[in-house]
Amino acid sequence: MILFATSDKGGTGRSVTSCNVALRCALRGSDVCYLDFDFGSPTAGAILHVGSAARGIAGGRGLHSYLEGSVAAPAELDLWRHIERAELRPRPAGAGRLVLLPGDEGGGEFPIDDEMIIRCQRLLRRLAEEFELVIVDLSAGRSYALQLVLEVTARPALQAMITRWLVFHRWTRQHIIAAAGLAYGEHGIVDTGAAKGHDRDRLYDSIRFVRTAVPDPESSQFAGLLPTQAAWLQEIDAELQKLAARQRVGRSVLLGSVPLDPVLQWREQLIIDSDVWTLRIANLETNAALDALAKDVLDEDSWEGL
Amino acid sequence: MGVEDGGGAEPGDAPPAGAAGGGSRVLVGEVRTGLLAHSRALTEPEATAVVALRPGFQVRVSARPVPHTVSPDLTLGVHCPVPSASGARRDGLGTVLSRASVTGGRLVQASTHARIILGGPRSVGRRRPWAHHLAHPGGIEVGGRLSADDLADGFLLAETGDGPGTTLDLGAVCGRLLDQVQESPILDQKPPFRARRTRFRFVLLPCGPPSAGEPVCHSGSADTDTTSDRSPAPGHVCRVGFVVAGETVRTLRIHGSGLDLVSVVGLCEDLALHDWLLTTVQHVVAGSRVRAGGGGRLPSQLKPVIDHLLHVWMPAARIGEELLPVWTGLEQRPGFSRQWESLVAWIRDQLALSLLAGLGDGAR
Ligand SMILES: Nc1ncnc2c1ncn2[C@@H]1O[C@H](COP(=O)(O)OP(=O)(O)OP(=O)(O)O)[C@@H](O)[C@H]1O
Ligand SMILES: [Mg+2]
Numbered sequence: 101m102i103l104f105a106t107s108d109k110g111g112t113g114r115s116v117t118s119c120n121v122a123l124r125c126a127l128r129g130s131d132v133c134y135l136d137f138d139f140g141s142p143t144a145g146a147i148l149h150v151g152s153a154a155r156g157i158a159g160g161r162g163l164h165s166y167l168e169g170s171v172a173a174p175a176e177l178d179l180w181r182h183i184e185r186a187e188l189r190p191r192p193a194g195a196g197r198l199v200l201l202p203g204d205e206g207g208g209e210f211p212i213d214d215e216m217i218i219r220c221q222r223l224l225r226r227l228a229e230e231f232e233l234v235i236v237d238l239s240a241g242r243s244y245a246l247q248l249v250l251e252v253t254a255r256p257a258l259q260a261m262i263t264r265w266l267v268f269h270r271w272t273r274q275h276i277i278a279a280a281g282l283a284y285g286e287h288g289i290v291d292t293g294a295a296k297g298h299d300r301d302r303l304y305d306s307i308r309f310v311r312t313a314v315p316d317p318e319s320s321q322f323a324g325l326l327p328t329q330a331a332w333l334q335e336i337d338a339e340l341q342k343l344a345a346r347q348r349v350g351r352s353v354l355l356g357s358v359p360l361d362p363v364l365q366w367r368e369q370l371i372i373d374s375d376v377w378t379l380r381i382a383n384l385e386t387n388a389a390l391d392a393l394a395k396d397v398l399d400e401d402s403w404e405g406l
Numbered sequence: 407m408g409v410e411d412g413g414g415a416e417p418g419d420a421p422p423a424g425a426a427g428g429g430s431r432v433l434v435g436e437v438r439t440g441l442l443a444h445s446r447a448l449t450e451p452e453a454t455a456v457v458a459l460r461p462g463f464q465v466r467v468s469a470r471p472v473p474h475t476v477s478p479d480l481t482l483g484v485h486c487p488v489p490s491a492s493g494a495r496r497d498g499l500g501t502v503l504s505r506a507s508v509t510g511g512r513l514v515q516a517s518t519h520a521r522i523i524l525g526g527p528r529s530v531g532r533r534r535p536w537a538h539h540l541a542h543p544g545g546i547e548v549g550g551r552l553s554a555d556d557l558a559d560g561f562l563l564a565e566t567g568d569g570p571g572t573t574l575d576l577g578a579v580c581g582r583l584l585d586q587v588q589e590s591p592i593l594d595q596k597p598p599f600r601a602r603r604t605r606f607r608f609v610l611l612p613c614g615p616p617s618a619g620e621p622v623c624h625s626g627s628a629d630t631d632t633t634s635d636r637s638p639a640p641g642h643v644c645r646v647g648f649v650v651a652g653e654t655v656r657t658l659r660i661h662g663s664g665l666d667l668v669s670v671v672g673l674c675e676d677l678a679l680h681d682w683l684l685t686t687v688q689h690v691v692a693g694s695r696v697r698a699g700g701g702g703r704l705p706s707q708l709k710p711v712i713d714h715l716l717h718v719w720m721p722a723a724r725i726g727e728e729l730l731p732v733w734t735g736l737e738q739r740p741g742f743s744r745q746w747e748s749l750v751a752w753i754r755d756q757l758a759l760s761l762l763a764g765l766g767d768g769a770r
């Protein structure tokens with residue numbers, strides 16, 4: 101499966117959440133690769149604790165260089181050898197492969213041409229041949245990267261592959277409306293895709309949503325609230341649920357929801373067991389939510405047509 | 407990348423000094439092997455269509471011992487520096503040959519090779535016309551001093567072979583060909599399981615003791631040439647070095663004399679195929695050992711291996727007499743067949759256990 105991670109707004113938690121999902125899917129035994137298609141700011145390396153690729157890879161070997169045609173194949177970093185977290189090295193028993201294809205340091209957004217489309221298609225097809233899960237982290241909004249992959253996935257060579265979409269958004273009015281707009285609105289994923297030759301209904305059905313940094317009024321985090329504040333939070337939450345349903349981003353298309361987490365709030369990083377159990381800095385709920393997300397991403401039932 | 411499509415090459419920079427007379431020849435090549443992107447084994451006509459990569463040219467088909475379909479040779483013109491361990495930049499001009507094949511309706515390979523003629527009769531300043539290179543496909547003439555070992559080391563030890571850089575990159579040509587086959591509209595892109603591609607790089611060098619730094623020179627007559635493609639009297643293999651250079655990279659260095667190049671390439675394709683089988687099945691078995699279902703259930707990952715791969719193992723089936731020593735060498739160390747048999751035995755045990763468990767369930 102090729103999974104495109106998108107969001108309308110920047111800073112939604114798209115990269116942090118998808119990196120954590122990639123890790124967890126690999127820990128569950130799947131072979132996973134992660135492509136940093138956020139050409140303007142390729143920072144997946146930083147989230148994945150790969151110091152040498154924190155802001156993309158140096159030396160002109162990244163995805164950018166590959167798409168532009170200056171290298172025959174982009175660099176692939178075996179994360180079990182590059183992650184700078186002792187708990188994850190060497191490769192944990194039973195884990196699948198986990199590979200990062202970083203962007204180029206100092207890259208930027210670029211207009212797409214025909215050659216680039218062919219290269220992109222070739223790469224995605226090859227990776228889907230080797231990996232059960234190929235996560236492509238796209239730049240926020242209606243970017244060149246989004247255009248590129250919508251174009252590529254409409255081509256015959258990729259039409260046979262399973263391609264799916266995740267739209268990340270925060271749990272606020274603005275974010276809900278923006279996420280719905282990116283998926284179903286004017287020049288959104290479905291619109292643009294259909295114009296490029298995608299089957300509209302199929303594309304529509306392949307989109308799911310992930311809510312990030314969601315405050316849970318029930319959680320101990322909010323235990324100190326005044327009763328009036330707690331009631332207010334509950335009320336807002338209920339309103340947002342209604343809004344989400346109206347915007348067609350409600351429960352039926354919800355893949356998962358990650359609670360607001362103190363660690364993630366301060367730092368873009370992987371959450372692993374030791375953060376929860378030994379260091380006790382990350383929340384149990386976050387751990388459980390990320391696990392559920394990883395499980396559901398790989399579960400065919402989550403993607404059943406509506 | 408230093409590879410350009412066949413056609414007009416431009417005259418290069420000033421010719422390096424020296425190097426005249428008959429040069430030594432080194433065969434260099436790479437084979438990439440993977441699982442065909444299709445849900446079931448291809449029939450012979452399907453496999454033929456998938457590798458019919460050059461309209462008007464015949465696809466070779468053999469049914470035994472395992473169905474095997476080979477594309478016509480594809481020629482690509484190259485004009486770029488050849489690899490060198492010492493970092494010498496020596497320009498090469500000529501063509502490389504590639505072909506793709508399907509084995510057992512399941513496995514796909516691309517292979518690319520070239521005969522590199524070192525210190526050839528012409529210095530770079532007096533290059534032969536393209537017509538000459540096109541009439542001798544698969545040959546690359548290198549002007550200037552470069553020893554066979556320097557070239558071989560540079561080629562075998564190259565990090566990944568995917569650039570960046572402008573050096574001759576057989577791996578990139580080979581990888582692209584494998585992609586091209588896998589993109590065939592005949593394939594449904596739904597393989598029964600995921601498998602990594604492997605890269606198998608090989609060189610064929612003269613027999614003599616390795617002479618550090620100096621070009622190995624021969625009298626120039628094709629008959630005495632180590633790597634003649636005219637296949638004179640049956641040749642022989644002097645020594646072989648096989649290295650597992652990474653999870654998916656293998657290198658093979660053959661020193662031999664009077665060997666038929668086409669057969670050597672065939673041998674390497676066969677070795678790469680079996681190495682891929684071993685690597686892939688090992689990977690699946692290792693995974694299912696860790697995640698063994700327990701209760702005698704057959705680990706689900708094993709089924710596709712049993713269904714699709716076990717019967718493809720047929721070592722040295724297409725190898726001529728004079729190249730058998732290479733296989734025999736690899737049977738001693740790392741012991742290809744020994745490893746394979748122990749894997750197959752383990753899988754059989756799991757299968758037997760699961761059948762017994764199934765019977766037990768039925769009796770209850
Ligand atoms: N569940 C969470 N709880 C708290 N903070 C979070 C959570 N998820 C993400 N964050 C934080 O939100 C910020 C933005 O996250 P991230 O960089 O993943 O967003 P993005 O959508 O990829 O942004 P960009 O568009 O800039 O690439 C980061 O500081 C991250 O640590
Ligand atoms: Mg990001």
